[in-house]
Amino acid sequence: MSLNSTNEIDIVKAISSKINDVDFENLSFGSTFTDHMLVCDFKEGHWQKPIIKPYEPFMIDPSAKVFHYGQAIFEGMKAYKGENNSVWLFRPEENLIRFNKSAVRMAMPEVPGSIFIDGLKTILDIERDWVKKGLGNTLYIRPFMIAVGSGVIAQPSTQYRFMIILSPAKSYYSGEVKVIIAEHYSRAANGGIGAAKAAGNYSAQFYPQKLAQEKGFQQIIWTDDATHTKLEEAGTMNVFFRINDTLYTAPTSERILDGVTRKSLIDLAKREGINVDVRSVLVDELIAAAKDGSLKEIFGAGTAAVVSPIVGFQYQGTYYELPKIENSIAMQLKDKLTKIQYKLAEDTFGWTVEV
Amino acid sequence: MSLNSTNEIDIVKAISSKINDVDFENLSFGSTFTDHMLVCDFKEGHWQKPIIKPYEPFMIDPSAKVFHYGQAIFEGMKAYKGENNSVWLFRPEENLIRFNKSAVRMAMPEVPGSIFIDGLKTILDIERDWVKKGLGNTLYIRPFMIAVGSGVIAQPSTQYRFMIILSPAKSYYSGEVKVIIAEHYSRAANGGIGAAKAAGNYSAQFYPQKLAQEKGFQQIIWTDDATHTKLEEAGTMNVFFRINDTLYTAPTSERILDGVTRKSLIDLAKREGINVDVRSVLVDELIAAAKDGSLKEIFGAGTAAVVSPIVGFQYQGTYYELPKIENSIAMQLKDKLTKIQYKLAEDTFGWTVEV
Numbered sequence: 001m002s003l004n005s006t007n008e009i010d011i012v013k014a015i016s017s018k019i020n021d022v023d024f025e026n027l028s029f030g031s032t033f034t035d036h037m038l039v040c041d042f043k044e045g046h047w048q049k050p051i052i053k054p055y056e057p058f059m060i061d062p063s064a065k066v067f068h069y070g071q072a073i074f075e076g077m078k079a080y081k082g083e084n085n086s087v088w089l090f091r092p093e094e095n096l097i098r099f100n101k102s103a104v105r106m107a108m109p110e111v112p113g114s115i116f117i118d119g120l121k122t123i124l125d126i127e128r129d130w131v132k133k134g135l136g137n138t139l140y141i142r143p144f145m146i147a148v149g150s151g152v153i154a155q156p157s158t159q160y161r162f163m164i165i166l167s168p169a170k171s172y173y174s175g176e177v178k179v180i181i182a183e184h185y186s187r188a189a190n191g192g193i194g195a196a197k198a199a200g201n202y203s204a205q206f207y208p209q210k211l212a213q214e215k216g217f218q219q220i221i222w223t224d225d226a227t228h229t230k231l232e233e234a235g236t237m238n239v240f241f242r243i244n245d246t247l248y249t250a251p252t253s254e255r256i257l258d259g260v261t262r263k264s265l266i267d268l269a270k271r272e273g274i275n276v277d278v279r280s281v282l283v284d285e286l287i288a289a290a291k292d293g294s295l296k297e298i299f300g301a302g303t304a305a306v307v308s309p310i311v312g313f314q315y316q317g318t319y320y321e322l323p324k325i326e327n328s329i330a331m332q333l334k335d336k337l338t339k340i341q342y343k344l345a346e347d348t349f350g351w352t353v354e355v
Numbered sequence: 356m357s358l359n360s361t362n363e364i365d366i367v368k369a370i371s372s373k374i375n376d377v378d379f380e381n382l383s384f385g386s387t388f389t390d391h392m393l394v395c396d397f398k399e400g401h402w403q404k405p406i407i408k409p410y411e412p413f414m415i416d417p418s419a420k421v422f423h424y425g426q427a428i429f430e431g432m433k434a435y436k437g438e439n440n441s442v443w444l445f446r447p448e449e450n451l452i453r454f455n456k457s458a459v460r461m462a463m464p465e466v467p468g469s470i471f472i473d474g475l476k477t478i479l480d481i482e483r484d485w486v487k488k489g490l491g492n493t494l495y496i497r498p499f500m501i502a503v504g505s506g507v508i509a510q511p512s513t514q515y516r517f518m519i520i521l522s523p524a525k526s527y528y529s530g531e532v533k534v535i536i537a538e539h540y541s542r543a544a545n546g547g548i549g550a551a552k553a554a555g556n557y558s559a560q561f562y563p564q565k566l567a568q569e570k571g572f573q574q575i576i577w578t579d580d581a582t583h584t585k586l587e588e589a590g591t592m593n594v595f596f597r598i599n600d601t602l603y604t605a606p607t608s609e610r611i612l613d614g615v616t617r618k619s620l621i622d623l624a625k626r627e628g629i630n631v632d633v634r635s636v637l638v639d640e641l642i643a644a645a646k647d648g649s650l651k652e653i654f655g656a657g658t659a660a661v662v663s664p665i666v667g668f669q670y671q672g673t674y675y676e677l678p679k680i681e682n683s684i685a686m687q688l689k690d691k692l693t694k695i696q697y698k699l700a701e702d703t704f705g706w707t708v709e710v
Contacts, residue, residue: 030418030507037417057414062392062520063385067501070425070554071561107561142507146422147558152385152431152497152522153659154591156561165417167507182546189544189580191537193559199425200555203502204548206426206462206511225544226581236509304508 008114009038009122010051017129024132027170029304030140034127038119038164041148042109047162050119052126055165063150065157071147072199073102076303078138078169079124079355081131082343087124087355090341092117094260099143101258102196107156108145116143120164124355127166135342136171140304172305179234179298180217181283181315182208186225187233187255194255202236209235217314219300223283224255230280237300237308238262242329243289244296246275261301265333267349272336274329283315290320298322299330307334363469364393364477369409372484379487382525384659385495389482393474393519396503397464402517405474407481410520418505420512426502427554428457431658433493433524434479434710436486437698442479442710445696447472449615454498456613457551462511463500471498475519479710482521490697491526495659527660534589534653535572536638536670537563541580542588542610549610557591564590572669574655578638579610585635592655592663593617597684598644599651601630616656620688622704627691629684638670645675653677654685662689 014035022032033055040050066072075095080088096117100110120141124131131139143164147157185208188194193201205220212220219235232250233239238259241248247269252258269276289295290313300308309330312321339345343352369390377387388410395405421427430450435443451472455465475496479486486494498519504512540563543549548556560575567575574590587605588594593614596603602624607613624631644650645668655663664685667676694700698707 031505033418055417057416059412060415061412062410062518063388063497063522065558066554067421067427067499068429068497068554069557069561070427071558072422072425074423105562106558107565140507142418142423144422150386151383152495152520154557154560156558156565163417165507167418184546186544186546189541189547191539191541191563191580191583192544192547193555198555198558199421199423200548200553200559202424202509203420203426203461203511203553204555205509206424207460208546210462210511225546 008049009119010049011126012051012053014054019129022168024137024168025170027168029169029172030167032167034130034139034166034168036123036126038123040115040119040162042160042162043158047109047112047115050115052123060148061150063152065147065149065151068152069147069154070198070200071106071108071157072144073099073106073108073197074142074144074199075099075197077141077143078303078341079131079141080138080342081133085128086343087128087131088341088343089120089353089355091260091264091351092120092353095143098197098258102198103145105193105196106198108147108160111145111162115162121355123164123166130166130168132168135338135344138169140167140169142167175218177218177308177310178216179219179221179310179313180212180215181221181231181313182223183228183316185220187222189225189255191254195253195257197257205235221313229283231283231286232256234300234308234310237302237305240265240299240301241281241286241295242297244294246277247329248277248279248281250280251278259302261303261306261337264337264351265301265307268333268336269329272332287315287320293323296323296325297328297330306338307331363404364474365404365406366481367406367408374484377523379492379523380525382523384524384527385522387522389485389494389521389523391478391481393478395470395474395517397515397517398513402464402467402470405470407478415503416505418507420502420504420506423507424502424509425553425555426461426463426512427499428454428461428463428552429497429499429554430454430552432496432498433658433696434486434496435493435697436488440483441698442483442486443696443698444475444708444710446615446619446706447475447708450498453552453613457553458500460548460551461553463502463515466500466517470517476710478519478521485521485523487523490693490699493524495522495524497522530573532573532663532665533571534574534576534665534668535567535570536576536586536668537578538583538671540575542577544580544610546609550608550612552612560590576668584638586638586641587611589655589663589665592657592660595620595654595656596636596641596650597652599649601632602684603632603634603636605635606633614656616658616661616692619692619706620656620662623688623691624684627687642670642675648678651678651680652683652685661693662686
């Protein structure tokens with residue numbers, strides 16, 4: 001039974017909506033899903049016709065390669081409600097490009113824009129009521145791809161499933177974030193998959209993060225695995241340091257994710273006349289700046305939290321507290337970025353795309 | 356409907372067996388599965404009662420954490436047929452120990468031996484007819500655990516599924532193996548998850564391996580990611596080098612898997628009076644040994660292939676062919692190890708365990 005299908009996408013509508021059962025004021029991030037999901041299978045060398053259908057569990061073989069060899073990638077995006085019930089995406093082409101870079105690195109097939117972008121717009125149009133008005137309200141978007149081919153031999157799958165699921169979210173507030181600088185554990189290898197949004201990169205962080213949390217820290221600032229001297233990422237976010245009035249962030253590399261929020265903040269900061277220096281910051285520099293008072297701010301940047309200010313960090317057993325800054329650059333940039341995303345400020349960059 | 360259940364394990368037998376449909380002379384590795392699987396769920400902080408039931412696909416939520424954050428680990432083991440229809444395992448406690456080390460590193464719950472080992476023995480007893488007699492015939496065993504809890508937030512799951520699936524196999528012959536020494540890509544980071552049998556470690560290798568295959572090489576010898584000067588693993592196997600009459604293999608580390616075949620070969624070699632030196636071999640040493648003729652053998656060691664001799668390697672564009680050795684140490688050790696596994700030689704180490 002296919003209703004309202006386009007030429008490119010089959011659509012099977014849910015018989016009833018769950019939307020009235022959802023308390024939109026009390027959402028736990030990433031745990032509530034909308035009525036529909038997009039599913040598109042890859043087999044015999046080709047992407048099949050996508051289908052949008054009711055969100056539900058699906059059947060999979062115990063020997064599916066995603067379970068054994070971890071062929072799985074994803075993106076994180078958001079939809080925003082504008083005036084007149086309009087729905088907006090933020091730089092979706094950047095997510096498509098990065099998704100396909102991840103696909104190549106994980107030996108998975110690339111997903112064409114006609115499936116990724118058009119599929120996204122079609123399902124968002126159907127789920128328009130799930131995107132709530134008001135700053136901080138978003139519909140979090142999770143496009144992902146998994147290897148569903150069966151067989152316990154360590155070779156790339158020949159069958160894949162691309163899906164888009166959607167989860168309504170309030171603004172992501174993580175409380176006061178104290179971080180610990182990684183002295184032993186690492187996130188990524190040179191020549192590894194750190195630049196890919198591959199599933200395995202995330203679970204690899206859970207144990208070190210648990211150890212950090214047991215010591216009273218919410219996150220880890222990752223350093224390069226070879227020397228632990230270069231500051232690279234904060235948890236699952238890119239990281240920025242403000243020393244005096246210059247913002248520093250590491251260049252993207254094989255070890256560092258090319259974050260859409262990161263690159264948007266760089267452009268915004270430059271437009272605002274803020275000095276931005278894209279280079280690796282050394283742990284030693286950070287300690288020196290903390291000691292002489294020139295270190296003003298540290299913040300993470302990512303889709304979920306947008307900007308996540310850090311109040312202090314620990315390194316080699318010493319805790320360094322950051323000054324409390326009125327009108328911080330972190331909060332200025334977050335404000336400017338979110339206003340663009342919600343169509344409350346002029347989008348001079350052309351970043352926003354209407355569904 | 357539960358039949359023949361023990362106190363500890365529920366058993367639901369398949370109505371009929373697929374065994375007569377299987378061509379045991381023409382098995383593709385890891386693609387045929389037996390009639391039953393073991394399933395054991397972890398929820399609310401506890402392992403539930405395991406069940407052995409017909410092998411079949413299962414339902415899972417699209418937001419299951421295994422798909423998004425890659426919390427997934429596994430082991431590879433084999434069962435062997437002895438005299439009088441007896442079935443034998445090889446050092447299963449080693450796999451249990453390593454599985455639980457992987458679990459800790461990936462922030463997953465450890466699986467008790469009463470589930471892992473007793474479950475394995477119970478399902479193998481049921482699938483006894485799938486273990487065929489004759490050197491080279493095995494039943495490949497794949498215990499694995501995946502995060503089945505739902506939610507697209509990068510945190511460890513609270514729900515997991517442990518499973519054992521079984522696949523009949525002929526001896527694994529990969530043809531002539533030429534390898535390329537990694538000069539750019541890497542398998543593992545310092546402080547990373549290379550020592551864990553985590554799913555994400557395997558898919559990370561697929562793309563570099565594809566590039567190697569396009570150049571005519573079947574495998575990659577991985578080097579350390581920081582300097583690419585130390586030889587670490589061969590594809591998904593540990594690697595041994597014979598220079599003159601000494602065997603060298605890298606010590607296990609955070610980057611190198613503690614292989615059961617590796618450690619068994621070391622013990623066997625020592626018993627046979629072969630010099631074994633467990634230390635990192637440098638690429639430069641290997642090149643020098645290849646040039647002066649002291650490099651006699653290179654071979655991979657792992658459960659699937661046991662021993663996989665390498666005929667030559669490429670480094671910085673130059674191909675080095677290994678001498679053809681009669682009565683190679685690789686083949687001597689493989690012969691001795693498999694005879695112990697099949698109960699055709701005395702097991703002075705106490706490695707074999709009857710089901």
